[in-house]
Amino acid sequence: METDSVKVDSSLWVGTKRYRAVLSGWYFNWTELDKKNREKKTISVPISEVVAVAEGKAEVQPQKRAEDTDRDFTLFYVNRTRGGKRALWCLGRTEFCCPSRDLRDQWVTQLRTALKTHCPSRPRRLLVFVNPYGGKKRAKQVYRSLVAPLFELAGVSTHVVVTERANQARDHILKKDLTGFDGVICVGGDGMFSELLHGVIGRTQQEAGISEHDPTVMLQSCDLHIGIIPAGSTDCVCFATVGVNDPVTSALHIIIGDSQPLDVCSVHHHNTLVRYSVSLVGYGFYGDVLAESERLRWMGPLRYDLSGCLVYLCNRSYEGVVQYLPADPQLSSPRDNMRCLSGCRVCSESTEMLFPHSDSCSSLYSRQLSQYSIGSEGEWMSVEGRYRCVSLTCMSSSCPRSPKGLSPAAHLADGTGDLILVQDTDPLGFLTYLHRHTTSKDQFDLPFVEVHRVKAVRFTLPPGEEDDYHDEERERQSITEGAQGTPKMACNSDVESYGDGSQQYLAAEQEEPGMKDRRRKRRNFLCGLCCSKPPAVSVWNCDGELLPYTEIFCKVHGQLVRLFARGIEDEEGHEENKSCKGRCVLH
Ligand SMILES: Nc1ncnc2c1ncn2[C@@H]1O[C@H](COP(=O)(O)OP(=O)(O)OP(=O)(O)O)[C@@H](O)[C@H]1O
Ligand SMILES: CCCCCCCCCCCCC/C=C/[C@@H](O)[C@H](CO)NC(=O)CCCCC
Numbered sequence: 001m002e003t004d005s006v007k008v009d010s011s012l013w014v015g016t017k018r019y020r021a022v023l024s025g026w027y028f029n030w031t032e033l034d035k036k037n038r039e040k041k042t043i044s045v046p047i048s049e050v051v052a053v054a055e056g057k058a059e060v061q062p063q064k065r066a067e068d069t070d071r072d073f074t075l076f077y078v079n080r081t082r083g084g085k086r087a088l089w090c091l092g093r094t095e096f097c098c099p100s101r102d103l104r105d106q107w108v109t110q111l112r113t114a115l116k117t118h119c120p121s122r123p124r125r126l127l128v129f130v131n132p133y134g135g136k137k138r139a140k141q142v143y144r145s146l147v148a149p150l151f152e153l154a155g156v157s158t159h160v161v162v163t164e165r166a167n168q169a170r171d172h173i174l175k176k177d178l179t180g181f182d183g184v185i186c187v188g189g190d191g192m193f194s195e196l197l198h199g200v201i202g203r204t205q206q207e208a209g210i211s212e213h214d215p216t217v218m219l220q221s222c223d224l225h226i227g228i229i230p231a232g233s234t235d236c237v238c239f240a241t242v243g244v245n246d247p248v249t250s251a252l253h254i255i256i257g258d259s260q261p262l263d264v265c266s267v268h269h270h271n272t273l274v275r276y277s278v279s280l281v282g283y284g285f286y287g288d289v290l291a292e293s294e295r296l297r298w299m300g301p302l303r304y305d306l307s308g309c310l311v312y313l314c315n316r317s318y319e320g321v322v323q324y325l326p327a328d329p330q331l332s333s334p335r336d337n338m339r340c341l342s343g344c345r346v347c348s349e350s351t352e353m354l355f356p357h358s359d360s361c362s363s364l365y366s367r368q369l370s371q372y373s374i375g376s377e378g379e380w381m382s383v384e385g386r387y388r389c390v391s392l393t394c395m396s397s398s399c400p401r402s403p404k405g406l407s408p409a410a411h412l413a414d415g416t417g418d419l420i421l422v423q424d425t426d427p428l429g430f431l432t433y434l435h436r437h438t439t440s441k442d443q444f445d446l447p448f449v450e451v452h453r454v455k456a457v458r459f460t461l462p463p464g465e466e467d468d469y470h471d472e473e474r475e476r477q478s479i480t481e482g483a484q485g486t487p488k489m490a491c492n493s494d495v496e497s498y499g500d501g502s503q504q505y506l507a508a509e510q511e512e513p514g515m516k517d518r519r520r521k522r523r524n525f526l527c528g529l530c531c532s533k534p535p536a537v538s539v540w541n542c543d544g545e546l547l548p549y550t551e552i553f554c555k556v557h558g559q560l561v562r563l564f565a566r567g568i569e570d571e572e573g574h575e576e577n578k579s580c581k582g583r584c585v586l587h
């Protein structure tokens with residue numbers, strides 16, 4: 001065996017075939033040799049994608065891990081397969097047989113040393129929240145059978161909390177001691193992710209002494225990583241940041257410590273924080289669909305399809321004034337067909353602009369303040385109209401229902417969001433718009449649709465609509481709350497004080513005098529949509545939660561949080577990998 005600080009090289013057996021194995025720098029390669037020692041194909045695994053190195057003929061399941069034949073070692077690593085068009089990750093496993101025990105021990109030691117040296121930022125201890133009621137209610141099973149064995153194999157220790165109520169995960173992160181944890185994980189859907197998002201951002205701002213309510217403030221970026229094991233109904237955040245909603249793929253991204261920054265939008269009402277969003281702040285169609293679907297929670301993921309059809313048939317549109325602060329058009333555009341893939345250039349270049357070297361931080365801060373100050377009207381654009389829907393998304397928001405998403409060219413970490421305005425149109429036109437979310441046709445190439453890349457958005461009702469608005473808004477609030485009252489599944493938007501009570505969100509139950517009386521005459525939402533006088537206002541859908549306010553201000557915070565993910569891998573790259581079941585083969 002040839003050994004120096006960077007290279008380990010020896011002959012090994014895999015089954016009946018002989019290989020030349022080389023550990024060099026960032027890669028472990030093994031090349032098949034024929035009887036005349038001629039090199040055939042090489043399999044190459046980056047050290048960053050090695051999950052574990054075990055002595056003997058080891059298995060993933062610990063109970064089967066006993067066989068320690070003294071010349072063998074087993075390598076576990078990330079392997080790529082294909083799930084439809086997308087790349088799924090699974091666990092690769094190869095048993096190597098060495099000529100001697102001594103050589104086996106050297107290989108195991110060197111590979112483990114390489115792992116420690118090259119992968120210092122892998123999580124060692126994780127706090128895991130499992131929502132037993134999300135999606136198809138299979139989260140506990142998914143975690144126990146698919147994820148926990150992988151964490152154990154990789155030596156990641158966990159503290160697991162099976163939630164007993166909504167907001168338990170958020171409150172835990174806000175209030176409990178998190179010393180020693182390298183990340184927080186949710187096993188559930190977008191709602192559970194949102195709990196972690198609010199907990200992590202809230203806690204970081206509390207510790208930094210920053211008020212979350214002030215929309216002009218630059219929030220502190222969060223160090224604690226968030227991981228998502230998808231087990232929900234839409235799993236949009238997982239799908240849009242990983243490319244698939246597959247628990248094993250996500251578990252492997254967590255284990256190898258991938259890190260993907262993510263833009264977050266803060267939503268304010270009268271200078272008070274209402275909620276944070278990453279995937280959708282949507283008024284009109286998406287708000288109405290959510291409001292209706294909350295009543296149908298018992299149906300599970302199918303609730304969105306039924307409520308989507310019902311709301312579509314109601315043919316609603318709403319008036320509004322939309323003001324927006326455009327992002328720099330030189331950097332990117334929502335219609336440039338550039339997909340945000342792993343290692344995205346637009347996102348990397350944005351990092352430098354979002355976080356320039358510390359000495360110029362104060363000037364950036366004052367620049368941002370002036371950009372977002374309500375007085376800098378020069379840069380703001382304003383449009384008024386009647387809309388089928390108004391949507392703001394910080395990322396593509398692709399999901400299994402819509403594989404390219406609300407805005408296919410949006411970026412995960414460029415500090416901007418895409419504002420999509422769909423003006424009132426005939427039912428066929430709107431159906432065409434919706435249908436294009438599921439095909440390769442451009443959903444923005446329609447005369448009644450406009451899209452803008454923005455940094456902030458303000459939505460108000462047209463002058464003169466306020467009287468109607470106040471009645472409708474209160475009615476909506478009571479409906480929102482009615483939806484929250486459905487069995488077990490409370491919405492996130494209840495008011496609670498966190499720890500010292502300093503950071504409190506403005507939410508549904510913070511009601512004005514007279515609300516309780518109005519709530520008594522709660523009416524069926526669908527009836528309100530399809531019969532009698534159509535409502536003048538819709539409701540905002542904020543990442544799957546209904547907002548109790550119509551007039552809102554949204555600001556995008558670039559790269560505010562980090563996920564255990566790496567963005568969507570280039571699909572063409574995987575086409576090449578297909579021949580070797582995902583591992584790179586060099587000829
Ligand atoms: N033990 C619990 N009982 C009731 N509700 C809970 C519990 N734990 C979490 N929740 C709440 O359930 C809501 C929905 O959960 P989750 O996001 O996991 O599934 P989903 O709604 O089916 O998926 P998606 O959000 O992807 O559509 C979350 O907003 C969360 O706050
Ligand atoms: C004729 C075919 C028509 C098909 C139309 C498909 C349009 C799909 C667009 C998908 C947009 C998803 C945006 C993500 C929203 C999530 O943050 C949120 C929480 O999970 N989900 C919903 O609100 C659930 C919202 C569900 C909307 C349908």
Ligand SMILES: [Ca+2]
Nearest residue numbers: 263394411416
């Ligand atoms: Ca973005």
